[in-house]
Amino acid sequence: MTQRRFDSAGDAPRGRTTTAILLAGGLSRRFGSPKAFARLDGPDGRMFYERALDALGAVCGGIVVAASADLADRFPPELEVLPDLPHIAGKGPLAGICTAMRRRPGGRYLVMPCDMPLVGPEQIRRLDELAEDFEHADVAAVRGAEADIPLLSVWRRDLSDLLEDRILGDRLGVMKLLSELNTQWLDAGLIHTDERVFRNFNTPRE
Template sequence: MIRTVGILLAGGLSRRFGSPKAFAEMDGRLFYEQVYEALAAACDQVVIVARPELIGCFPAGLDVIADLPEVAGKGPLAGICSAMEKWPAERYLVLPCDMPFVGPKETQALVQLSSQADVTAVQTAAEKIPLFSLWNGNWSQGLKKFIELGNLSVFAFLETIDTEWVASSLIHEDPAVFQNINTRIN
């Protein structure tokens, strides 16, 4: 079994952003490229979860999947669940494509700080960041059942399991590194 799989969430509708965030550019690189690099530094395998119509936009050779049919379009939990079903592993490092400031040092630091909790997630002084997190590999079926019951909130799921919140300052001193980009950077 694979030890750590990185889950790059790239399936959002990007309504506020106006176009798929995965292909937005910053400093000459696409958001998904930066996030992929960050995950690859701490994982044995990286899977990108995208909307079906975007799968062909990613380069050949990358593992890109869509949500499982039974949870398709049901938000980030569906993406996490779909990746868990495709790639059984001991644990999963989750990072959305709209957090391009998180780099290899930060992903490696989160892995090092993780405990025996079901999920280890990051929080700044201002907010909790549930989608920059490390998940225990045994939650695939429980997560799928949660979604199938109509529950789509990441926070609500994390409240049902043992979740440890790690201070972002232990990972990087600048909380701006942990922001997600919802509008275009000028």
Template structure:
């Protein structure tokens, strides 16, 4: 095991966004750079799970992988399983590239408040659950494989089955706007 692994999900096709979200910019930084920094602050290693068409656009010094062939293109669960299978760790902190307002402040607080009794710890704002800013225990690979083999792709459904502790987002940041994901360039 190599400790805490950050999983930066950058594998989506960004259909609604119109261009690859990972390379969109905010404040002069690319979305993936912001997410990478937030994960790097609390992880021993960060792996980017990218769409195959985008893999070569990331700097060579970053650890960039694509979905395992058997589960390629099956959404965030496939990206999480791919990272777990290829980068063994004690736990995994998941953050998608389209949540550019998450910083090291939020990742640090999430780690500090991890529920050690549950398989997954995630955030819940007053309005919605935020499943992909979360911590996953290492023992979930087999359950993820079974879920994907059965055609399951819905993250929330899997999280319910696996056992998830939902943290009140205000213990991480009182501004719930930091937990939103950007699906369109004008958001």
């Protein structure tokens, strides 16, 4: 598989480079087609992954797309698409995060799933700013009034060894992992006053 790369201009606050990990997933059987290539109704016309790239590019010096090997060739060639490492392939979002950390070791990571197309650049900037205030946290993730949003998050260090161990042990729960790490939960209302912005789109009807 040919490696693809997309570097957006700009660095993270305080001179630190942040790698954005866009979780583009796989075939999305529940949705009926790959979510990354879905579009919202309306004149905009951009696909979910394109909207996410715009949002992440507001703060990140580099963006990688974690996606199933089945989808890699559907993205434009200028993007760096990282199929899961073979020994953890198909093991959910932790496998995508682990793979991206392995390929971009060290540093700081901003994670966003592709099925949140209403999240824009201003929300990502605000998330990034809030996360900077918690230097000792392993992860800063978003918490709404009614639900946690664990995959919209900032990981402050490379945790790929830990992630790999958990994946190989078939411990794939994101919330369980965050409960065992030093996780700082960020109030979604401080990022956007309307929490519907953070909704996941799980069916075409939505």
